[in-house]
Amino acid sequence: MSSSVDVLKDGSVNKTPHQSSLKEVPRTFSVDGIENEAGNLDYHEQRGFTRHDRRDMDRMGKVQELRRNFRPLSTLSFTVILQSTWEILMVATTEGLTDGGLAGLFWSYVWTFFGFGMVVFSLAEMSSMAPTSGGQYHWVSEFAPPKYQKVLSYITGWMSTLSWQAGTASGPFLVGTIIQALLTINNPNYVPTNWQGTLFVFAVTLAVWLANVYGSRAMPMLQNLMLVVHVLGFFVVIIVLWVLAPRNTATVVFTSFTNDGGWSTMGLSLMVGQISAIYGLICSDGAAHISEEIKDAAVTVPRAMVGSYLLNGALGLVFIITYLFCITNLEEALNDESTFGYPFLWVFRNAVSMPAVNGLSFIVLLVLFVGTVSFNLSTSRQTWAFARDLGLPFSDWLAHVDPKLQVPAHSVTFTCLFTIALSLINIGSDVAFGAIISLNLVSLMLTYSVSIGCVLFRRLRHPELLPHARWSLGKWGVPVNMGGLAYSTFAFFWCFWPNTTPVDLESFNWAVVMFVGVAVLCFLFYAVKARKVFKGPVVLVEGWRMD
Numbered sequence: 001m002s003s004s005v006d007v008l009k010d011g012s013v014n015k016t017p018h019q020s021s022l023k024e025v026p027r028t029f030s031v032d033g034i035e036n037e038a039g040n041l042d043y044h045e046q047r048g049f050t051r052h053d054r055r056d057m058d059r060m061g062k063v064q065e066l067r068r069n070f071r072p073l074s075t076l077s078f079t080v081i082l083q084s085t086w087e088i089l090m091v092a093t094t095e096g097l098t099d100g101g102l103a104g105l106f107w108s109y110v111w112t113f114f115g116f117g118m119v120v121f122s123l124a125e126m127s128s129m130a131p132t133s134g135g136q137y138h139w140v141s142e143f144a145p146p147k148y149q150k151v152l153s154y155i156t157g158w159m160s161t162l163s164w165q166a167g168t169a170s171g172p173f174l175v176g177t178i179i180q181a182l183l184t185i186n187n188p189n190y191v192p193t194n195w196q197g198t199l200f201v202f203a204v205t206l207a208v209w210l211a212n213v214y215g216s217r218a219m220p221m222l223q224n225l226m227l228v229v230h231v232l233g234f235f236v237v238i239i240v241l242w243v244l245a246p247r248n249t250a251t252v253v254f255t256s257f258t259n260d261g262g263w264s265t266m267g268l269s270l271m272v273g274q275i276s277a278i279y280g281l282i283c284s285d286g287a288a289h290i291s292e293e294i295k296d297a298a299v300t301v302p303r304a305m306v307g308s309y310l311l312n313g314a315l316g317l318v319f320i321i322t323y324l325f326c327i328t329n330l331e332e333a334l335n336d337e338s339t340f341g342y343p344f345l346w347v348f349r350n351a352v353s354m355p356a357v358n359g360l361s362f363i364v365l366l367v368l369f370v371g372t373v374s375f376n377l378s379t380s381r382q383t384w385a386f387a388r389d390l391g392l393p394f395s396d397w398l399a400h401v402d403p404k405l406q407v408p409a410h411s412v413t414f415t416c417l418f419t420i421a422l423s424l425i426n427i428g429s430d431v432a433f434g435a436i437i438s439l440n441l442v443s444l445m446l447t448y449s450v451s452i453g454c455v456l457f458r459r460l461r462h463p464e465l466l467p468h469a470r471w472s473l474g475k476w477g478v479p480v481n482m483g484g485l486a487y488s489t490f491a492f493f494w495c496f497w498p499n500t501t502p503v504d505l506e507s508f509n510w511a512v513v514m515f516v517g518v519a520v521l522c523f524l525f526y527a528v529k530a531r532k533v534f535k536g537p538v539v540l541v542e543g544w545r546m547d
Contacts, residue, residue, distance in 0.1 A: 050296050052470070056131050059467070060138070061540025062292070066381075067217075067406045070294040074220035075304040077227035079287045082374040085312035086234055086319040087367050088280040090344045091174055095434060095499050096276030097334060097343060099269040101258030102248070102324045108274040109281075109320055113313050115490070116281050118483035120309045121473060122452045124302035127288040128471035131297035134385040134537060135288045136160050136447040141536040142467070143454035151526075153536040156450050157391045158522040162515075163443035164379035167283065168415055169422040170436045171372030172208065175365060176200030177426075181340030182361055186354065192340060194427050201423040204372065209416040211373045212380065216407045219377065226370045233363040234315050238322045240360065245326040245351035253324045260334070261500040272497045279437050280316060282444060284309045286378040293381070302471035323347065380415045384408035390533045393525060425510065438495050438511035443518075445492035449485060456481040 049057075049068045057064055070078065089109075096105040126139045137157035144152045177197045183190050215222075259269040284305045291297040326347045327333050333343040344364075348357040387398035402409045425435060458466055459477055473480050498509040526534075 052296055052298055053131075056298055057292075059541060060130060060132055060537065062132060064292065065401045065406075066293050066408075068293055068295045068297075069217065070220050070290065070300075072300050072303065074223050075287055075290075075294050075300050076307050077223035078220075078290070078374055078377075079284055079304045079308035080312055081223055081226050081230060081367065081371050082286040082378060083281070083283055083308055083312045084230070084367055084371040085280050085316040087230075087364050087371070089276075089316055089320050090237075090323060090364060091178060091342060091368070092279055092437070093276040094334065094341060094343065096273040097327075097330060098499060099259065099261040099263065099273030101256055101260075101330060102253050102327060103255050103257045104270050104273050105276060106254060106320060106324055108270060109277040109316065112274060112277040112281055113317070115483070115487035116278065117309065117313075118480050119448050119452065119488050120284050120305060120484075122455065122481050122484040123285045123288065123448070124305040124471060125469050125473045125477070126451065126455055127285070127291065127301045127305065128298045128469040129467040131288070131291040131294075131301055132385065132537070133289050133292045133381040134389065135285060135291075135382060136451040137386060137389075137391070138537045139451045140454050141538040142541060143451075143458040145457065149538055150534070150536045152450060152454070153538070154391060154526060154530060154534055155522065156447050157386045157389070158518065159443040160447045161383055161386055161392065162518050163440050163447060164289070164375075164382050165415060165418045166422065166436055166440040166443065166514075168372070168375045168379045169419040170440060171368065171375050172201045172204040172419055173423060173426065173436060175204045175368050175372060176423075177340060178342060178361065178365060178368075181342050181345055182358060184340050185338050185345060185349070186358070188338075198423050198426045201426070202420060204369065205416050205419050205423075207369075208373050208376045208419075209412060212377050212412045213405065213407060213409050216377075216405065219373075222370065223374065226367060229363070230367050231315075233367060234319065236363065237360055238319060240356070241322050241326050241347070241351060245347060246328050247325045248328055253321070258330065260331075263501060271494050272499065274491075275438065275441065275495055278441060278491055278495070281309070281313065282441065283375070283378075284312075286374065289378040289382040289385070292385075298470045326351065376412065376415055376419075380408060380411040383415060384411040387411065389537050390535075391530065393529075434499055435510040435514070438509050439514050441495040442492055442511060442515055445488045445495060448488035449492060452481055452485045452488065456485060 049064055053064075053068065093105055096108060100108060123136075126143075127135075130138055130142060132138050134157075137153050137160055140156045141149050141153035177200065179200050180192050180197045184192050212219075257266055257270070259266050261269055261272060263269040263272060287294070287301045287304045287308070291301050294300050323344070327343060328350070333339075333346040336343075336346050339345040339349075345357065345361070348360055352360070383392070384399055384401075386392055387395040389395075392398055398408075398411050398414060400408065400410050422436060455466075456478070459481065496509065496512055496515075498507055500507050503509075
């Protein structure tokens with residue numbers, strides 16, 4: 001969708017105080033049940049927004065194209081399920097157990113929870129200032145120094161797209177390969193191969209595509225239902241482990257550090273292994289990327305982000321302590337080939353019979369699958385929003401919203417195709433999952449650092465220009481932003497590291513190569529086309545001026 005702005009010869013933008021789009025929409029309509037002059041309630045009933053939503057969209061110069069069918073509970077449910085912290089800590093902690101061991105994984109979770117919490121609070125406030133599906137790249141465009149708004153917003157948009165696309169690919173990989181692992185332990189004659197695991201990823205991705213294109217209206221109800229499964233499943237799993245699993249001593253759990261990655265010091269091993277804890281706590285900002293589908297987004301989104309982080313963080317803490325007490329032989333759990341690299345299956349088999357292992361695993365798989373659907377939904381909206389601002393190749397196609405489904409179906413399709421392409425790494429490398437989550441984390445941390453840095457700049461230099469936030473950090477804004485900036489920069493550095501040393505082609509962290517490759521593509525597209533068409537969403541914001 002093209003922006004209705006005029007670009008002058010000096011590169012500045014000539015615009016009236018508010019220009020939103022060439023798209024024609026009703027300008028007077030019912031807000032919160034108040035009928036307009038013509039008595040036409042149709043547009044409001046279809047889109048479901050409040051006067052606050054309309055005010056925010058008008059200020060940002062955006063047109064309401066999607067239906068706002070998420071309410072406070074379904075938004076919280078969506079974010080909680082997207083994160084799935086205790087489930088992720090169960091199935092994706094091999095890196096942390098290898099580099100740091102039992103105690104290393106526990107303590108890295110503790111410091112990550114507090115450090116990343118400052119990132120979440122900073123992002124939550126920005127989501128209240130500017131509740132848009134664009135998220136970080138839009139916030140950078142609004143809050144960065146005017147001289148750098150355009151280029152920083154563009155880079156952040158590409159990195160945000162990359163991070164969410166990579167994160168979306170990790171979900172089907174987990175679901176597909178856990179199914180393969182269950183086949184292995186249930187049938188000793190089954191010989192797993194990487195290409196078979198990749199086919200499972202394809203099947204999961206197809207199911208996700210169908211759910212997000214044709215099942216979007218049922219999504220809030222599904223999320224609420226899965227929140228119940230998420231919480232009840234947590235209690236089922238930990239109670240079974242408390243009652244039936246053999247246990248370590250507290251001394252082993254909280255003080256036994258290991259360095260199986262071959263690093264020169266234990267401290268270095270802990271820094272590398274913290275990626276497992278980070279991966280389990282990210283993505284509460286997923287709610288921000290569906291802001292334009294949430295009623296009263298400026299309040300509902302930040303509350304959901306913070307609420308989901310605290311709820312999942314608490315469940316995650318109880319789970320990880322329980323889980324670590326049950327890993328009575330770390331070396332055996334990590335090296336059991338029959339579990340396909342998933343130590344939690346070793347723990348389950350030590351505690352219960354195979355039918356019970358399958359039942360417990362099904363609970364985890366169900367939540368992870370719906371979390372994958374949620375992740376894809378959030379990712380496709382971020383991609384759609386960036387394309388709407390002409391930041392990507394084929395922006396017109398990616399920004400298309402199906403008028404009947406009220407879904408950006410092309411962006412959903414692109415996201416699924418990207419997942420399939422990225423999953424092909426699994427055919428040639430056993431460390432594909434590590435590369436995918438590293439790519440997710442490094443690009444995500446970069447967007448966090450830049451966006452928080454920009455709002456901190458604006459808060460210190462021109463606080464009067466910050467938009468009103470209905471959910472505000474108040475006097476804590478500066479210290480929380482500084483803490484969030486420091487932590488996200490710290491995490492960005494460590495997420496590039498491979499899991500073990502010495503490094504060979506098989507153990508190499510290919511996220512570095514993919515990150516650099518996408519960065520090169522980003523700058524090439526900017527040089528060829530984007531510098532002429534991408535102005536940054538700030539040019540549509542009310543009251544914006546070049547100087």
